[in-house]
Amino acid sequence: MRRIALAERPDWRSKAAECGFGFHTIDDAPYWDESAYYAFSLREIEHDIEAPSEELHAMALDLLDGIVGNEQQLRQLAIPEPYWDWIARSWRERQPHLYGRMDFAYDGNGPAKLYELNYDTPTSLYEAAFFQWQWLEDQLARGQLPSGSDQFNSIYESLVEAFGTIARGIARPFHFAAMRDSMEDQGTVAYLRDCALQAGIDCGTLAIEDIGVSTDGRFTDLDDRVIGALFKLYPLEDMFREAFGAYLPRSGLQLIEPPWKALLSNKGILPLLWDAHRGHPNLLAAEFDDGGELPRGWVRKPLHSREGANIAMHLADGRELRTDGPYRDGPCIRQACHSLTSFDGHYPLIGSWIVGDRACGIGIREDNSLITQDSARFVPHAIVEETRGVLIA
Amino acid sequence: MKRSKTAALLLMGTAPLLLSACDRSESAAREGVYTSVETCVTQTNDRNTCQQAFDKAQKDAAATAPRFANREACEASYGKEQCAERNDGASHSFFGPLMTGFFLSQMLRNGSPMSGFNSAPAFRDSNGGWQQPAPGGAGGGVYRSGASSAMVPINTTADRAVTTSRSGFGRFGGSRGFGS
Numbered sequence: 097m098r099r100i101a102l103a104e105r106p107d108w109r110s111k112a113a114e115c116g117f118g119f120h121t122i123d124d125a126p127y128w129d130e131s132a133y134y135a136f137s138l139r140e141i142e143h144d145i146e147a148p149s150e151e152l153h154a155m156a157l158d159l160l161d162g163i164v165g166n167e168q169q170l171r172q173l174a175i176p177e178p179y180w181d182w183i184a185r186s187w188r189e190r191q192p193h194l195y196g197r198m199d200f201a202y203d204g205n206g207p208a209k210l211y212e213l214n215y216d217t218p219t220s221l222y223e224a225a226f227f228q229w230q231w232l233e234d235q236l237a238r239g240q241l242p243s244g245s246d247q248f249n250s251i252y253e254s255l256v257e258a259f260g261t262i263a264r265g266i267a268r269p270f271h272f273a274a275m276r277d278s279m280e281d282q283g284t285v286a287y288l289r290d291c292a293l294q295a296g297i298d299c300g301t302l303a304i305e306d307i308g309v310s311t312d313g314r315f316t317d318l319d320d321r322v323i324g325a326l327f328k329l330y331p332l333e334d335m336f337r338e339a340f341g342a343y344l345p346r347s348g349l350q351l352i353e354p355p356w357k358a359l360l361s362n363k364g365i366l367p368l369l370w371d372a373h374r375g376h377p378n379l380l381a382a383e384f385d386d387g388g389e390l391p392r393g394w395v396r397k398p399l400h401s402r403e404g405a406n407i408a409m410h411l412a413d414g415r416e417l418r419t420d421g422p423y424r425d426g427p428c429i430r431q432a433c434h435s436l437t438s439f440d441g442h443y444p445l446i447g448s449w450i451v452g453d454r455a456c457g458i459g460i461r462e463d464n465s466l467i468t469q470d471s472a473r474f475v476p477h478a479i480v481e482e483t484r485g486v487l488i489a
Numbered sequence: 490m491k492r493s494k495t496a497a498l499l500l501m502g503t504a505p506l507l508l509s510a511c512d513r514s515e516s517a518a519r520e521g522v523y524t525s526v527e528t529c530v531t532q533t534n535d536r537n538t539c540q541q542a543f544d545k546a547q548k549d550a551a552a553t554a555p556r557f558a559n560r561e562a563c564e565a566s567y568g569k570e571q572c573a574e575r576n577d578g579a580s581h582s583f584f585g586p587l588m589t590g591f592f593l594s595q596m597l598r599n600g601s602p603m604s605g606f607n608s609a610p611a612f613r614d615s616n617g618g619w620q621q622p623a624p625g626g627a628g629g630g631v632y633r634s635g636a637s638s639a640m641v642p643i644n645t646t647a648d649r650a651v652t653t654s655r656s657g658f659g660r661f662g663g664s665r666g667f668g669s
Binding site: 225290 | 492520630653657
């Protein structure tokens, strides 16, 4: 794994505009950054990222049968009691899920270490599945990458296949919803909807704020039609505590991601995984936080923190790092500190995409600090077979 | 190759690119349950697709229909004379409902059907409701096996309800949104 500087495509901004990539620059700061790329060997991708991703995904799903009937674990995961049965039923019925993203610390040496599962509202999907793919094709055509370069990225094909597979299990009308004013989230749902349409599924869009509730406790769209299924780029745990949350269990609404994802998109799954698979090479030691002093070599993370908010890191050398954010209250976990590696002052975090149950690609975001926040930039990657100079004596 | 062979966009693009991606045009889905190829043709004017959808549904029917140990159990759910003995090819016989129709879903672009379609056998239960097999089950694709083999109701028209309030979700939103 190497970080290689490369000239940008001169026309990438106009291509972004033509293909609906409206958030390549956020608040005047660059988000899409193709001034460099990360080069991997095929072995690094397949052996160190793809295979562990599928294994960890299966391990996480295998915990669910136990969790849905375990009151202590449901409390550890801070799932509100009124939603327990609803979540359990969604898992028993195997209500269809679509996608998730695992974040790994990985630098080409030693096993990738799982930081967390983003299994409810992952973004950076469009840029990974589409714009990164376009970058590779363009740079190959321009002769800027070694010929034969590839990319770990069948995210698009997997999404269309997944939608096609679950199409008949999706109740209609089917809407994609995100916060009205979030350009990034709107871009992500626009892309997912595009893939669903390509799989032959008729579907619309709706702002989260526009969802209505009817006299009989069902959810409606702006035409007063009862929503059959809702893809919501909005955290389940926030829906639980909002005004309409109490209607969810009896509304008949099908959610994607389904309610059981609340058990996985929760940093509490990390200590449960560690307890079940202590010493697994891709897992970091983790435990539920007791609120006491954070020892050296540990990181404290709120159960529902997103975008690197409210993280406290006590490095082995005694340095302490802290980020601010909205997740000040509420339970936390501790995870053994395993720092990101610096590549010329950049700290890449590997986002490994799971569509359905298949590991099908990666997207890399790099920040200038050890904690990856929403200031991170998306940097493309390629699979480049290394041509090592071999001297034959 | 570890990457997608293509990466097309249907609606997101605003102008055609060099590749065939980013093709912007109005599209919608057409879905229906038909009791015969002829009724399908009457609705869609597309004999070829109707015939293919029917053939595929009929081929899938034996494998995806619900299975009952005896005729009585099957008829209790699907009605008199609506069940037949079947064989799974490994000399295990069982009873399942007869296919009474087929489901067809197709994307239309500018009013014309695009290539490809979804079809499935449809069964009518003893209450007159239409059902089709739930997806998945086989595994080997993008989902691991273990999906249910349940039947799901076919409901192509949406219910309406009187909306009493909105904005009950979204209180915690920020301008940067909620993705992670």
